[in-house]
Amino acid sequence: MNNKNESKQQKAYNVMKSRIIKGVYAPGQRIIINQLAKELHTSAIPIREAIRQLEAEGLIEYHQHIGAVVTPIDESEYLDTLSVLAVMEGYATAISRDFFPKEKIFSLQELNEHMKGALEDFDFVEFGRLNREFHELTCHYCTNDYLVETIRKTWRRLDSIRVEGSALTPKRVQESIQEHEKIIELMGKSDASFQEVETAVRTHKLNTVIAFEKQKDKGQSNHFLNRFI
Numbered sequence: 001m002n003n004k005n006e007s008k009q010q011k012a013y014n015v016m017k018s019r020i021i022k023g024v025y026a027p028g029q030r031i032i033i034n035q036l037a038k039e040l041h042t043s044a045i046p047i048r049e050a051i052r053q054l055e056a057e058g059l060i061e062y063h064q065h066i067g068a069v070v071t072p073i074d075e076s077e078y079l080d081t082l083s084v085l086a087v088m089e090g091y092a093t094a095i096s097r098d099f100f101p102k103e104k105i106f107s108l109q110e111l112n113e114h115m116k117g118a119l120e121d122f123d124f125v126e127f128g129r130l131n132r133e134f135h136e137l138t139c140h141y142c143t144n145d146y147l148v149e150t151i152r153k154t155w156r157r158l159d160s161i162r163v164e165g166s167a168l169t170p171k172r173v174q175e176s177i178q179e180h181e182k183i184i185e186l187m188g189k190s191d192a193s194f195q196e197v198e199t200a201v202r203t204h205k206l207n208t209v210i211a212f213e214k215q216k217d218k219g220q221s222n223h224f225l226n227r228f229i
Helices: 002-021 031-041 045-057 076-095 105-118 122-139 146-158 170-188 192-215
Strands: 058-061 065-070
Touching: 002 031, 031 045, 045 105, 045 170, 058 076, 058 122, 076 122, 076 146, 076 170, 076 192, 105 122, 105 170, 122 146, 122 170
Parallel strands: none
Antiparallel strands: 058 065
């Protein structure tokens, strides 16, 4: 494959992934290869290659006699996955804290301040992006490479069962920011114990599970599937 074809594949991949995450392509929707190829002014080959890549990430499923479709939302899978992620991130962040550079504390504070601004603007898409960046940074210095890679794979999997920018309860968003402040405090404390950090992060993530379940009980869970992890 030459570089030109590679760039076309990457463009197709970026377009499809963005549309899946943002909900432009709905869960269960069929991907029309020829239609997308025409839209992107390319052949079907880069589209198919990009679909295979997205299939490997769990964002697309291939069904015989139907073709490629966006992976359907599974609320039970969402809750199960997020609960496991809470345990993994708590453990990884607790390890990371022992190696966390003091100058990076400011970066966490800055991200949390930007999240406050996103909340004031009701920009939950930006809030979700900043939230992901916050947790990527807190886990970054974990020395267990397998754990970190597993967390990243889990984040990518969750991308397939959320709708970016869908409605969040401002109450939960505000609570999340406050919980981040506690995590930042612990990351900067030299005498913070492993258990303190692990518990704070795990509880923070599980609070999102609880909030989701409350929305689900109200019949509003589909509006909660978003980049809020």
